[in-house]
Amino acid sequence: MSTRSLPLLIALTAANVVGADMTPDQRAFFESKVRPVLVKQCYECHSQTSKKLGGKLLLDAPSEMIAGGESGPAVIPGKPDESLIVQAVRYDGLEMPPKRRLPENIVNDFVEWVKMGAPDPRTEPPKVVQKATQEPLWSLKPISDPKPPKVQNTAWPRRGLDAFILAKIEQNGLQPAPDAETAALKRRLSLDLIGLPPSDSSDMSDLSDYVDSLLNSPHFGEKWGRHWLDVARYAESNGNDGLSRNPSFPHAWRYRDYVIRAINEDLPYDRFIAEQIAGDLLPADSPAQRDRQLIATGLLALGAKPAKAMNENFEMDVIADQINVIGSGILGLSIGCARCHDHKTDPIPTRDYYALAGIFKSSETMWGAAAHQGLTAPQTPLHELQVAAKVMPRAELEPIIKANPPHRPPAKPSFAYKADAPLAMGVRDAKKIEDCKLNIDGESKKLGAAIPRGFLSACGGGTVADLKHSGRLELAKWLASPQNPLTARVFVNRVWLQLFGEGLVTTPNDFGLSGERPTHPELLDHLATRFMREGWSIKKLIRSIVLSRTYQMASRSGSAPMFSHHLRRRLDAETIRDTMLFATGDLNPQPASGSLIQHRDVLINELPSLHQPSSQRSVYLLMLRNSMPPELTPFNLPDATTVVAQRDSSALATQSLYLLNNAFVIEQSRRFARRLLQTPAESEKRLAQAYRHALGRDATTAEIQRGLDFLREADAMLVSTQTDHPRRELDTWAALCQALLAGNELRYVD
Numbered sequence: 001m002s003t004r005s006l007p008l009l010i011a012l013t014a015a016n017v018v019g020a021d022m023t024p025d026q027r028a029f030f031e032s033k034v035r036p037v038l039v040k041q042c043y044e045c046h047s048q049t050s051k052k053l054g055g056k057l058l059l060d061a062p063s064e065m066i067a068g069g070e071s072g073p074a075v076i077p078g079k080p081d082e083s084l085i086v087q088a089v090r091y092d093g094l095e096m097p098p099k100r101r102l103p104e105n106i107v108n109d110f111v112e113w114v115k116m117g118a119p120d121p122r123t124e125p126p127k128v129v130q131k132a133t134q135e136p137l138w139s140l141k142p143i144s145d146p147k148p149p150k151v152q153n154t155a156w157p158r159r160g161l162d163a164f165i166l167a168k169i170e171q172n173g174l175q176p177a178p179d180a181e182t183a184a185l186k187r188r189l190s191l192d193l194i195g196l197p198p199s200d201s202s203d204m205s206d207l208s209d210y211v212d213s214l215l216n217s218p219h220f221g222e223k224w225g226r227h228w229l230d231v232a233r234y235a236e237s238n239g240n241d242g243l244s245r246n247p248s249f250p251h252a253w254r255y256r257d258y259v260i261r262a263i264n265e266d267l268p269y270d271r272f273i274a275e276q277i278a279g280d281l282l283p284a285d286s287p288a289q290r291d292r293q294l295i296a297t298g299l300l301a302l303g304a305k306p307a308k309a310m311n312e313n314f315e316m317d318v319i320a321d322q323i324n325v326i327g328s329g330i331l332g333l334s335i336g337c338a339r340c341h342d343h344k345t346d347p348i349p350t351r352d353y354y355a356l357a358g359i360f361k362s363s364e365t366m367w368g369a370a371a372h373q374g375l376t377a378p379q380t381p382l383h384e385l386q387v388a389a390k391v392m393p394r395a396e397l398e399p400i401i402k403a404n405p406p407h408r409p410p411a412k413p414s415f416a417y418k419a420d421a422p423l424a425m426g427v428r429d430a431k432k433i434e435d436c437k438l439n440i441d442g443e444s445k446k447l448g449a450a451i452p453r454g455f456l457s458a459c460g461g462g463t464v465a466d467l468k469h470s471g472r473l474e475l476a477k478w479l480a481s482p483q484n485p486l487t488a489r490v491f492v493n494r495v496w497l498q499l500f501g502e503g504l505v506t507t508p509n510d511f512g513l514s515g516e517r518p519t520h521p522e523l524l525d526h527l528a529t530r531f532m533r534e535g536w537s538i539k540k541l542i543r544s545i546v547l548s549r550t551y552q553m554a555s556r557s558g559s560a561p562m563f564s565h566h567l568r569r570r571l572d573a574e575t576i577r578d579t580m581l582f583a584t585g586d587l588n589p590q591p592a593s594g595s596l597i598q599h600r601d602v603l604i605n606e607l608p609s610l611h612q613p614s615s616q617r618s619v620y621l622l623m624l625r626n627s628m629p630p631e632l633t634p635f636n637l638p639d640a641t642t643v644v645a646q647r648d649s650s651a652l653a654t655q656s657l658y659l660l661n662n663a664f665v666i667e668q669s670r671r672f673a674r675r676l677l678q679t680p681a682e683s684e685k686r687l688a689q690a691y692r693h694a695l696g697r698d699a700t701t702a703e704i705q706r707g708l709d710f711l712r713e714a715d716a717m718l719v720s721t722q723t724d725h726p727r728r729e730l731d732t733w734a735a736l737c738q739a740l741l742a743g744n745e746l747r748y749v750d
Contacts, residue, residue, distance in 0.1 A: 023650075026119035028509070028642045031334055032324065033109040035122075039340040040442040041097045059085075062120035080114040105307055121514065137346065138521065139332065139511035140458055143485055145529045146522040158549045160530075164523035165550045168562040177553040177565035184750045185552055187696045188566075189214060191749045192499055193542070195223035195575045195617075196582050197696045211546055215539045219589070219617075221264030224538070226574055226619045227498055228259050230647070231329045232299050235640035236595060239304050239625020246626055251423045253595035255298030260591070260619070262296075268536040269491055270480030273330060276300070277476035280428050281469065297426035299325065301365050304625055304641050313444045319360040319436075323353070328643040330479055332490035332511035335456070340442035346512040347458040350438065351451050355463070358436035358453035362470035363427045397593050429470045459484055480536075486511060488528035492541060493518075496527070497646055499545055501567040502560070508645035519562065555750040570649045570748050573635035574618035580665070580741050581615060583694040584672040592620030613664075634658040659742035669738035673730055676737070683708060686733075694740040710736055 038059055047060040057069025065074045065085070071094075074085045081087075088096035089107045113119070148163035152170055157163045169176055180188065182204060190198040193214040204210050214220060236252045262272055274282065277300070279293030303321035308314045320336055327335030337343045338353040438448035453471045455461025455478050464471030479487055490511060497503035504524045507515035518524045527541070534540045545551055555566040571579065581587035596610055611622055611629055621629040628637050634655045636648040659665055672693070676686045687707040691699035699707070714732045722728040740746065 022119045022121060023648050024507075024509070024646045025638060025644065025648060026116060027121050028328075028644070029109075029113065029116070030119055030121060032336065032642045033106075034113050036320075036336065036339060036442065037102070037106055037109075041102065044441070060122070062118075062122055065120070066118075075114060075118045077118040078115065080111045083114050083118075086110055086114055103307055103311055137458075137511075137513060138517060139489060140347070140485055142483075143488065143528050143532075144522075144525045146526055148526070149522070156549060159544065159547065160526060161523060161545065162549045164520055164526060165563050168520060169564050172562050172564075174562060174564045176549075177556065179549070180552055180554045180566065180750070183697050184554070186210070188555075188749050189546060190696075191571065191575060191579075192546070193217075193223065194219035195226075195578055196587075197579055200692060208547065211543055215543060218264055218591070220539075221260040221262075222591075222617050222619045223575075224498075224542075225256070225260035225263045226572075227494070228263070229256060229619075230638055230644040231325075231494075232259070233303055233325065233640045233642060233644070234259075235302065235304070235623045235625045236597060237624040237626075239639075239641065246624070248597050248624075249302070249425060250595070250598050252298065252302060252425055253598060254295045254424045255302065256619070257591070258292060258295045258298070261292075263538065266537055266539045269531075269538055270487075270536045272536075273480050273487070274476040277326070277479065278472040280426065281473040291422075291424075294426050295424045297428075298424060300360070300363070300427045301425040313439075313442070315361070316357070316439060316442075316444045318365060319357050322360045322365075323356050325643055326356075326475075326479070328509040328645075330490065331456075331459075331486045332493075332505075332509055332515075333456075333486065334510060334512060334514075339439070343512075345514045348456060352454075352456050352458075352461075354436045354438050354451040355454035355461075356456075356475075358434065358451060359464065359471040359475055361436045362430050362433045362453070363472060364430045365427050366425060427472070429472075433468065433470060459486060482532050488532050488536075489524055492527040492531050493524065494645060495538070495541055495545065499542070499551060500560075500563065501569040503646070509643055566750070568748055568750050570635075570651075572647060573632035573637045576635055576747055577618045577631050577664075579746060580668045583741065583746075584668045584737075585675045585693070586615050586668065586671050587617070588615040590616065592616050596622045631662070631664045656742075659738075665738065665741060666734075669741055670730065670734045672737035672741065673733035676733060677730065683711060687736075690737065690740060694737075695745050707736060710739075 042059045046057050048058060057071070057074060058064035059074065066077070068074050068084065071084055074083065076082045084094060085096075086107075088094035089102050089110050091101050095101070148157070148160045149167040151157065151163055151166045153166060156166055156176060166176060179185075186198050186202070186204050189211060190196060190202070193211070194217050196219055202210065202213070232255075234252065234256060236249050238247045238249065262275075267275075275293050275296035277297070279296040282293055284290035284293060300322045303318070303325065305321075306314060306317040311317065316339075320339060324336045327333050333346060333348065334343075335348055335353060335356070337346075338348045338350050340350070342349045435450040435453055437450045440446040440448050452463045454463035455475060460483060461478055464474050466474065478484060482488075489505075490508070493503045493505050493508055497508055504520050505511060505516060505518045509515075527545075530544065531537075531541050550563060551566070553564075553566045555568045557568050560567045578587065592614075596612060609627070610624065611627075614621060618629070618632060621632070623629070623640065625640055628639065634652070636650060638644040638647060672690070675693075676690055679686070679689070681689075684704055687704050688699050690707075691697060691703065711732055714735050715728060718728045718731060722731070
């Protein structure tokens with residue numbers, strides 16, 4: 001056996017394990033942080049197309065990286081200090097790339113990647129770009145309007161989508177699960193639609209009316225707005241400017257509130273997209289509407305900004321983030337791979353990447369950091385972008401903006417605004433409108449020909465006709481066009497994923513060749529067609545799905561082949577916290593006003609923790625990159641560095657330790673106990689109340705008896721240390737309440 005054979009055998013095994021266990025966050029980390037650097041900095045000398053292969057080392061395939069070259073394995077998963085690629089980028093003995101050391105944040109990315117096991121989604125060997133003569137991608141074909149298929153059990157379907165599901169179940173020799181019990185369905189609907197357990201007074205006598213009451217609740221926007229904020233990589237600080245520098249985004253909260261309001265008002269999804277891409281260019285009927293549209297463009301400014309110091313590619317890195325949120329978030333395609341070369345798997349040439357880049361190069365991004373923080377543009381005073389205006393303060397912090405009459409030209413912005421002026425993150429057209437030159441190998445100093453601004457050619461996109469503006473308005477119209485085959489498909493798949501725990505396409509950010517094909521392609525098109533036909537209404541789409549028999553099936557643990565039953569799922573971090581607050585009666589249902597840092601322009605890492613106790617819903621907590629809310633981080637809260645479509649739901653030992661020892665959980669348990677003890681009643685009745693408040697159901701006789709036994713034994717244990725009966729009673733009930741709050745039943749939905 002050669003000296004290379006054994007490492008290669010290990011490498012192939014390791015690569016297979018990594019591929020099987022890779023999470024969506026890990027895949028996104030590799031695609032956004034690692035692959036672009038490998039392509040730009042390493043492939044010239046260390047790929048199968050290299051004219052001169054350095055050190056006999058290939059870095060364009062996972063097995064080759066682990067097998068290594070003359071010096072040994074380039075990557076040892078989980079061991080960054082022993083991995084030659086980490087040593088090389090650190091300039092520790094080896095020095096790669098040889099011309100110049102990489103910025104520290106990129107070095108840290110490689111360390112973090114190897115620590116997490118070096119997840120690598122690249123195929124073996126790399127696939128070639130799809131040729132025009134080949135079958136086009138399924139996702140790029142026009143959306144059809146298929147009729148529901150015929151099924152054997154004609155009595156089962158209640159809605160059109162049910163027939164698509166049942167047909168697959170029958171084809172695979174399976175049987176659909178029975179209908180869920182009323183109490184389980186009630187809790188499922190409430191948690192899925194508003195992120196809170198059902199109240200005792202909620203009425204399920206008419207299912208349609210119950211669903212409508214949830215869709216019309218102000219909590220609906222808080223729940224479903226949070227889903228979109230994951231896609232929008234929402235956070236209130238940069239988090240990507242070195243380990244000791246984390247500039248704040250004091251006014252990001254306006255975008256958060258915009259999203260929640262838009263979802264609650266059922267703003268059509270095509271308009272929702274348009275406002276976020278080009279709200280500043282859309283006509284407005286009032287100053288308030290204009291402000292809302294300016295705030296919406298915060299989507300393009302929210303991303304984690306790379307360090308500007310010693311980064312010649314800073315401007316193009318910001319543009320890359322904007323292209324990524326549109327590509328992965330709206331179109332479900334990894335367009336960023338085409339920054340350095342034609343996409344290896346999807347029909348996206350480099351020219352298309354720079355056609356889009358020109359649109360954002362002709363736009364000015366404003367995120368509101370002081371000059372000493374290394375960022376270049378001020379935040380946008382709402383009254384100075386389009387109109388000169390006077391701010392008239394109100395008690396709610398939401399200003400009334402008095403605009404100039406329409407026939408007067410807007411005053412020239414001075415940016416000499418008061419500290420309390422209303423500011424927002426966003427974009428506007430730059431003074432200089434220009435096409436972007438092709439960056440050879442992704443390097444902004446190695447320029448090729450200018451590429452006319454435009455859209456993806458594979459999706460029927462053309463060039464920007466308006467030479468006086470950036471082209472964002474035309475981009476917005478193209479994205480939301482019914483002729484665009486991706487936008488509606490991607491979004492209805494996101495909705496399905498949130499309601500069932502798994503998408504019809506299980507790679508929701510990747511509808512390309514490297515992604516998975518849909519399990520039910522006809523159903524996906526059926527939903528997309530109906531979505532567009534019904535005015536891109538998010539509420540109507542969700543309503544049609546949750547009223548189906550498919551959604552209302554009973555749940556089981558484990559996988560759900562062909563959606564033959566409902567999947568038992570763990571609640572997301574925000575819903576777990578909100579459910580605890582709801583159970584204790586401590587939840588403040590009112591929307592938050594602003595943010596804890598809205599009047600601060602600070603370096604987050606230089607201050608003590610800015611997180612403060614709050615009884616409001618988790619969506620309003622302070623979201624700082626590198627310092628997320630401590631009540632949420634144990635339960636797979638994303639770090640907001642990239643587009644997240646599906647969160648991890650791993651069960652870790654740290655979660656159990658958190659539920660046993662965390663100050664927030666302990667305090668909520670005591671508040672829960674006080675709530676129960678406030679009502680004079682026998683222990684049996686208090687136990688029944690505890691189960692209703694925490695789990696939304698009646699306790700069984702056996703559970704009541706176990707509760708009584710627990711209270712008696714806990715009290716006996718405390719007698720020797722506590723003679724004060726009221727305190728002992730509170731501690732005893734608090735222990736029981738913590739057991740309920742920490743139990744699996746509260747954290748999972750059937």
